[in-house]
Amino acid sequence: MSTTTEGLEDVVAANSRICDIDGKLGKLTYFGVDVHDLAKYSSFEETAYLLWHGQLPTQGQLEELKAQLNASRSLPKRFIDLLWLLPPKSSPMEVLRTSISALAAFDAESSGDAESNLGRAIRLTAAMPTIVASWENIRNGREPLAPLADKSHATNFLYMLTGKMPDDYTAHVLDVALILHADHELNASTFAARVAAGTLANMYAAVTAAISALSGPLHGGANEQVMRMLLRIGDVGGAEAYIQDALARKERIMGFGHRVYRTEDPRATHLRAMSKELGERAGDTRWYEMSRIIEEYIKQHKGLNANVDFYSASVYYTMGMPVDLDTPIFACSRISGWTAHVLEQYANNRLIRPRAEYVGPKVTPYVPIEQRG
Numbered sequence: 051m052s053t054t055t056e057g058l059e060d061v062v063a064a065n066s067r068i069c070d071i072d073g074k075l076g077k078l079t080y081f082g083v084d085v086h087d088l089a090k091y092s093s094f095e096e097t098a099y100l101l102w103h104g105q106l107p108t109q110g111q112l113e114e115l116k117a118q119l120n121a122s123r124s125l126p127k128r129f130i131d132l133l134w135l136l137p138p139k140s141s142p143m144e145v146l147r148t149s150i151s152a153l154a155a156f157d158a159e160s161s162g163d164a165e166s167n168l169g170r171a172i173r174l175t176a177a178m179p180t181i182v183a184s185w186e187n188i189r190n191g192r193e194p195l196a197p198l199a200d201k202s203h204a205t206n207f208l209y210m211l212t213g214k215m216p217d218d219y220t221a222h223v224l225d226v227a228l229i230l231h232a233d234h235e236l237n238a239s240t241f242a243a244r245v246a247a248g249t250l251a252n253m254y255a256a257v258t259a260a261i262s263a264l265s266g267p268l269h270g271g272a273n274e275q276v277m278r279m280l281l282r283i284g285d286v287g288g289a290e291a292y293i294q295d296a297l298a299r300k301e302r303i304m305g306f307g308h309r310v311y312r313t314e315d316p317r318a319t320h321l322r323a324m325s326k327e328l329g330e331r332a333g334d335t336r337w338y339e340m341s342r343i344i345e346e347y348i349k350q351h352k353g354l355n356a357n358v359d360f361y362s363a364s365v366y367y368t369m370g371m372p373v374d375l376d377t378p379i380f381a382c383s384r385i386s387g388w389t390a391h392v393l394e395q396y397a398n399n400r401l402i403r404p405r406a407e408y409v410g411p412k413v414t415p416y417v418p419i420e421q422r423g
């Protein structure tokens with residue numbers, strides 16, 4: 051058998067039209083559209099349309115998608131009842147994973163054709179922020195809030211989380227963060243979704259697999275760990291010594307390094323700027339300043355760049371998000387990319403089944419239990 055590539059590094063495992071990354075140049079495109087342009091000019095809804103259809107929508111197509119999302123934000127009462135049964139200490143990421151798995155049982159459609167699956171992608175994308183916001187309310191003993199008709203995805207998410215209408219800038223920041231996190235080629239969670247879809251498991255099963263893979267601290271779970279680190283450091287003056295010690299202990303610094311990027315992660319450029327501006331607007335740039343010190347130190351001493359998870363931590367924290375919602379927020383964006391990849395997998399399916407290089411013991415005779423030991 052051929053030599054193994056640990057972690058499948060640089061292995062090309064699928065043809066995909068959805069997302070392209072140039073890790074040397076730090077370029078990221080969705081169906082050929084530069085993520086910098088999407089961050090500047092687009093909205094999450096428009097970006098999701100692009101991922102599902104391969105082209106940006108016309109005004110009419112965008113309005114239709116917004117109407118479909120608005121019509122699918124509410125959750126069935128029996129589903130909300132299910133959330134009330136979960137222990138309040140359950141982590142939001144576990145609740146989200148359990149919820150998507152359970153949501154399969156509430157899907158009235160039985161067809162698995164492409165149109166039905168596109169409908170599922172839209173409904174899942176609409177429902178995820180409602181699930182996260184409902185859990186935030188339920189775990190604090192409050193009734194979940196109903197979504198607002200005719201408001202954007204980002205505005206609705208913030209409203210349902212806080213019970214207050216967000217200001218335009220905060221809604222814009224979340225919208226841009228959702229655009230930036232929407233897709234990233236064959237990252238671990240998208241690959242997990244495609245592996246599940248490749249068995250022709252349904253979209254809920256594939257997304258449940260994806261949420262599981264996203265939750266780990268080497269992937270989407272890193273943003274939460276970044277914020278926990280910043281909170282441990284506590285003040286700007288302590289940042290450099292903390293990182294110096296952590297590196298001396300050979301610790302991995304969350305939010306740094308990437309399997310593909312060898313230069314600045316283009317998403318970090320926007321998140322860094324938003325972290326700064328949010329801090330300035332809030333009159334507290336502590337988290338941004340701490341982040342900058344850590345970033346410079348790690349770049350200088352380890353040659354590693356900040357990834358998408360590093361500045362999203364201070365962005366969400368400055369927006370007032372509870373730290374354990376960081377990764378669920380990531381999932382609420384990546385659902386658009388996951389479902390786009392699942393649709394692409396179904397459209398051109400072949401079971402994904404690699405081989406392992408066997409490195410275990412040679413063939414050994416079976417020893418009866420009374421002769422072992």
Ligand SMILES: CC(=O)SCCNC(=O)CCNC(=O)[C@H](O)C(C)(C)COP(=O)(O)OP(=O)(O)OC[C@H]1O[C@@H](n2cnc3c(N)ncnc32)[C@H](O)[C@@H]1OP(=O)(O)O
Nearest residue numbers: 267268269270272301302303304305306307308309357359
């Ligand atoms: C949305 C996302 O998923 S973005 C990634 C989010 N994850 C994180 O931020 C977690 C921290 N980062 C990491 O653990 C890694 O950089 C990963 C998992 C993202 C990429 O890992 P890989 O491509 O497998 O790189 P690998 O783990 O082999 O590391 C290569 C070397 O860089 C070091 N390194 C990589 N990342 C870090 C880090 N964040 N802190 C300290 N050292 C690091 C490793 O220790 C290793 O050094 P060594 O060769 O001396 O042992």
Ligand SMILES: O=C([O-])CC(=O)C(=O)O
Nearest residue numbers: 233234236237238309358
């Ligand atoms: O591509 C990866 O391996 C991880 C990543 O940045 C993402 O999923 O956004």
